[in-house]
Amino acid sequence: MNAKTDTSLPAIARLLGRLDGRMLFWLLVLAGVLLALSDFAYHRHEIFDFEAVPLFYAGFAAASVLVLVLAGGIFRALFKRGENFYAPFSTDSEPPLKAQERDHA
Amino acid sequence: MPDIFPPALIFIAAAIVLPVLPKGNLRALFLLAVPLVAAHEIWQLSEGVTHTYELLGYSLTLMRVDQLSIVFGLIFSFAAFLALLYAWHVKDTVQQVTTLLYAGSAIGAVFAGDFVTLFIFWEGTAVASVFLIWARGTEGAYYTGMRYLIIQIASGVILVAGMALHYHETGSLAFGALTLGSLGTWAILIAFGIKAAFPLLHTWLPDAYPAATPTGTVVLSIFTTKLAIYSLARSFAGTEILIYIGTVMVFWPLIYAAAENDLRRVLAYALNNQLGFMVIAVGIGTPLALNGVAAHAVAHILYKSLLFMAMGAVLYRTGTAKASGLGGLYRSMPITALLCIVGGLAMSTPLFAGFVSKSLILSSVAKAYEPLIWAALLFGSAGIFYVAGVRLPYLAFFGEDKFAGAPERPKEAPWNMLLAMGLTAASCFALGLMPATFMSFLPYDVAYDAYTPDHILTQLQVLSFTAIAFFALWRFGLIKRPAPGILVDSDWLNRRLALAIVKLGAYISRNMWGLMSRTATRRLDAFLASIYRAHGPQGPLARSWPAGSMVLWIAVLLGFTLILSFSQSL
Numbered sequence: 001m002n003a004k005t006d007t008s009l010p011a012i013a014r015l016l017g018r019l020d021g022r023m024l025f026w027l028l029v030l031a032g033v034l035l036a037l038s039d040f041a042y043h044r045h046e047i048f049d050f051e052a053v054p055l056f057y058a059g060f061a062a063a064s065v066l067v068l069v070l071a072g073g074i075f076r077a078l079f080k081r082g083e084n085f086y087a088p089f090s091t092d093s094e095p096p097l098k099a100q101e102r103d104h105a
Numbered sequence: 106m107p108d109i110f111p112p113a114l115i116f117i118a119a120a121i122v123l124p125v126l127p128k129g130n131l132r133a134l135f136l137l138a139v140p141l142v143a144a145h146e147i148w149q150l151s152e153g154v155t156h157t158y159e160l161l162g163y164s165l166t167l168m169r170v171d172q173l174s175i176v177f178g179l180i181f182s183f184a185a186f187l188a189l190l191y192a193w194h195v196k197d198t199v200q201q202v203t204t205l206l207y208a209g210s211a212i213g214a215v216f217a218g219d220f221v222t223l224f225i226f227w228e229g230t231a232v233a234s235v236f237l238i239w240a241r242g243t244e245g246a247y248y249t250g251m252r253y254l255i256i257q258i259a260s261g262v263i264l265v266a267g268m269a270l271h272y273h274e275t276g277s278l279a280f281g282a283l284t285l286g287s288l289g290t291w292a293i294l295i296a297f298g299i300k301a302a303f304p305l306l307h308t309w310l311p312d313a314y315p316a317a318t319p320t321g322t323v324v325l326s327i328f329t330t331k332l333a334i335y336s337l338a339r340s341f342a343g344t345e346i347l348i349y350i351g352t353v354m355v356f357w358p359l360i361y362a363a364a365e366n367d368l369r370r371v372l373a374y375a376l377n378n379q380l381g382f383m384v385i386a387v388g389i390g391t392p393l394a395l396n397g398v399a400a401h402a403v404a405h406i407l408y409k410s411l412l413f414m415a416m417g418a419v420l421y422r423t424g425t426a427k428a429s430g431l432g433g434l435y436r437s438m439p440i441t442a443l444l445c446i447v448g449g450l451a452m453s454t455p456l457f458a459g460f461v462s463k464s465l466i467l468s469s470v471a472k473a474y475e476p477l478i479w480a481a482l483l484f485g486s487a488g489i490f491y492v493a494g495v496r497l498p499y500l501a502f503f504g505e506d507k508f509a510g511a512p513e514r515p516k517e518a519p520w521n522m523l524l525a526m527g528l529t530a531a532s533c534f535a536l537g538l539m540p541a542t543f544m545s546f547l548p549y550d551v552a553y554d555a556y557t558p559d560h561i562l563t564q565l566q567v568l569s570f571t572a573i574a575f576f577a578l579w580r581f582g583l584i585k586r587p588a589p590g591i592l593v594d595s596d597w598l599n600r601r602l603a604l605a606i607v608k609l610g611a612y613i614s615r616n617m618w619g620l621m622s623r624t625a626t627r628r629l630d631a632f633l634a635s636i637y638r639a640h641g642p643q644g645p646l647a648r649s650w651p652a653g654s655m656v657l658w659i660a661v662l663l664g665f666t667l668i669l670s671f672s673q674s675l
Contacts, residue, residue: 012442013437016442029573032569036566038562044559045559047471061571062573064571065488065491066574066578069584071363075361081590083590085593086600088248089245092367094243096423096424
């Protein structure tokens with residue numbers, strides 16, 4: 001059942017269900033466009049010259065994410081190993097904590 | 106000030122008393138009271154040296170109070186309270202005692218006025234904290250704890266070596282400002298750098314924190330690294346090399362955090378990244394920057410604790426914190442999901458503590474006119490929001506519902522975890538909402554306004570476009586839920602490469618020894634065989650042993666002796 005309309009779920013879950021889709025994305029795009037337009041409507045007091053470039057902060061943030069995604073992909077390709085790579089000397093390959101272990105913790 | 110009891114000793118005394126208290130609500134209430142009493146004591150302190158003691162003929166300072174130590178002492182006490190509330194349900198005496206000892210040691214180190222006192226508490230944090238990893242009770246946790254302990258103890262050993270060298274050079278044991286240059290000061294910097302997770306000295310952090318118990322990781326995230334930041338701010342403010350070390354710390358861990366599957370390890374790398382912000386500010390060293398260090402330590406302890414608490418709650422309810430096994434949890438853990446989102450926003454969104462503290466650091470770097478470092482910090486701001494503010498909550502709580510077909514859906518976190526998370530979120534909000542009050546606690550009296558239109562607009566642009574980029578790339582399939590697996594970090598060098606080299610050395614030496622001993626044995630055997638062939642029962646010399654032969658040889662010897670004697674008499 002759709003989480004947005006599932007009345008068996010708590011109200012907060014139904015609210016979050018509305019965000020888990022296109023709605024949040026388009027709300028963010030709308031907010032982003034309005035904030036980007038503020039670059040043209042409001043004169044900032046820049047310390048560095050490059051800050052004066054229109055949409056500098058928006059572009060820098062988006063580019064940063066792209067760089068991280070690409071770098072993360074390269075790192076996964078180069079450095080990813082199985083979960084039992086260091087077994088038995090690490091917890092990575094251990095099974096999920098059982099209920100009684102979780103109560104202990 | 107004799108009527109004030111040292112806050113560290115309050116924790117240590119409570120740790121001694123605790124085991125005799127019956128397990129249950131009374132003990133849990135006692136645990137909660139300890140940090141509150143300590144915070145009250147810290148609040149009463151006035152600046153100056155308040156407690157001294159004698160050790161081996163040296164006059165040492167147990168309590169040196171100034172605004173920097175008060176800020177760290179207060180946040181350590183308050184964070185200990187939140188962590189103990191979060192762990193209200195834990196009945197394990199070992200974890201309870203070691204949490205008190207760990208918090209007490211960290212607070213003791215913060216108020217230490219000399220390197221000897223600092224060393225005692227420094228090692229106290231190392232020994233106490235490892236039990237939070239071992240408390241998981243698995244073989245992997247045991248080995249991880251041993252690695253963690255070795256590195257933490259090594260940090261203490263290097264600190265004491267640095268202290269001894271520094272004392273030999275200057276005659277001073279005072280824990281104060283140092284100028285980097287001598288071997289002793291370098292050793293002290295490295296000791297601090299290990300706990301601050303400097304590049305290549307950092308691997309204990311993402312190794313150990315995800316291995317601890319759900320509550321233990323929250324406690325671990327509070328003290329050790331921030332104690333190191335405090336120590337750097339105390340001794341190495343304005344040391345230029347820290348700017349560059351901090352810049353590497355901002356970049357490198359973010360890439361790992363962006364690719365990791367274990368979400369508690371993502372937070373460990375994200376923590377490492379935020380330590381980079383503070384290390385840079387220590388390197389800048391101006392009053393504005395040092396206020397930024399103290400403010401960001403406070404904000405960071407709160408919002409990172411909140412995120413670790415949220416992931417701890419997920420681990421507690423589902424048994425895993427790996428993104429590959431999570432998704433759609435907002436349906437059954439909506440309050441935890443909401444508080445996790447708040448934790449992500451608290452890192453740098455206006456109205457939250459992280460916005461104020463990061464603005465302080467960014468402004469201090471801008472005022473020092475360091476454009477490349479400033480750009481690195483801006484990258485770090487966007488990056489940390491991507492990995493811990495958007496990606497992490499999305500992977501844990503949204504997307505595909507991994508528990509749809511499960512016989513029983515995970516339950517919402519227990520009341521104590523929710524209350525602790527709620528109070529932590531409220532604290533982040535309160536500090537962001539009242540920046541003037543927040544700033545009044547900081548060490549230096551510097552006028553600063555974080556809520557200028559410039560700061561607010563630029564920061565909102567960074568945050569909104571970071572989130573837009575994430576969701577757009579997710580829709581295009583360029584960001585995916587990670588598959589199971591680990592990312593090998595530089596500890597591969599000592600865990601695999603060094604081990605392989607040692608094994609290879611042992612193999613070569615074992616085989617060389619075998620070859621040498623085989624050759625020597627063969628030669629000896631051949632030699633003995635040749636003697637046996639000559640002199641054995643069947644040998645040619647054995648055959649010539651009859652009396653005639655003996656008489657002949659004796660005659661030869663006598664003849665030779667006669668010739669010699671005759672020649673000498675001539």
